[in-house]
Amino acid sequence: MKxxxxxxxxxxxxxxxxxAEKGLPSFGLVAATLVGGTLAAGASNAFNMVIEADTDKLMVRTSKRPIVTGAISRKHATLFATAISILSLAIFAIFTTALATLLTALAIFYYVVIYTILLKPNTSQxxxxxxxxxxxxxxxxxxxxTGSLTxxxxxxxxxxxxxxPPHFWALAIKYKDDYSAAGIPMxxxxxxxxSVIGQMWFHTIAMVISSTAMIQLAELPVWVLCTTVLLGAVFTFQLFALKENSDNYNKVAAGIFHWSITYLSLLSILLVVAQLLSA
Structure with missing residues (x-):
């Protein structure tokens, strides 16, 4: 399930x-959404391992996955992924809304079919x-x-x-030889x-702009906007150290990968705290 x-x-x-709630939703709704979401994402990842079992054998990073090693057969992995997909959708249908259930089904389909089967082996984007x-x-x-979107x-x-993209490409820099060996055009x-650095810059700047737009649309206080911009500035600062043909290119990329996780975590915490304080 990764x-x-x-x-x-x-x-x-x-x-x-x-x-969405402008405060804390009920514990039951949060629990159902998080459990259902975990199962849906886990099912998508399991389907991904079934589909990519042959290419996983060619990559050092993925060569110990359970289907590759024979710990789990493709048949059993497929049954498992199907079962938890159905369970996930049942949880969403019973405890949340029809739109959330539909979006979850769409997310599973998109990751498995659109990304894993169609996009990943055929385009660098x-x-x-x-x-x-x-x-x-x-x-x-x-x-x-809410049962709706805004x-x-x-x-x-x-x-x-x-x-x-900058989050994943920072990791892919370390494993680019793996992807080449597997024939995956990462x-x-x-x-x-x-080119990689340029595209990472584009997406990072777009991320910062989107973050400020989100804060304003959510009508959160000015201090939240300032803190969000500061987090984005730290992210962009990391990119300045990523220079082509430098001796520490891979090391800097690894630092960007780890910071990207921190960035998303801090932004999420900031949003929760800011909304609760504003409620």
């Missing part, structure tokens, strides 16, 4: 729910458009509370959308360092 990856999705679900699946928890969390969750969606493995 639960360590799922953690990042959960991090954005809760603040979306708090913003795979994580850009495929990353939209990882933004869905924001919309799902909001829809679970511009606030859309802006939050765009924050995560633009955050995803941007750092098929493009020049200058």
């Amino acid at each position: 639960l360590r990856v799922v953690e990042l999705l959960i991090i954005t679900t809760l603040p979306a729910m708090v913003l 795979n994580i850009v458009w495929g990353g939209a699946a990882g933004c869905m928890p924001v919309l799902i969390g909001w829809a679970a509370v 511009w606030v969750p859309v802006a939050f969606f765009m924050v995560v959308f633009f955050w995803t 941007l750092p493995s098929v493009s020049s360092q200058s």
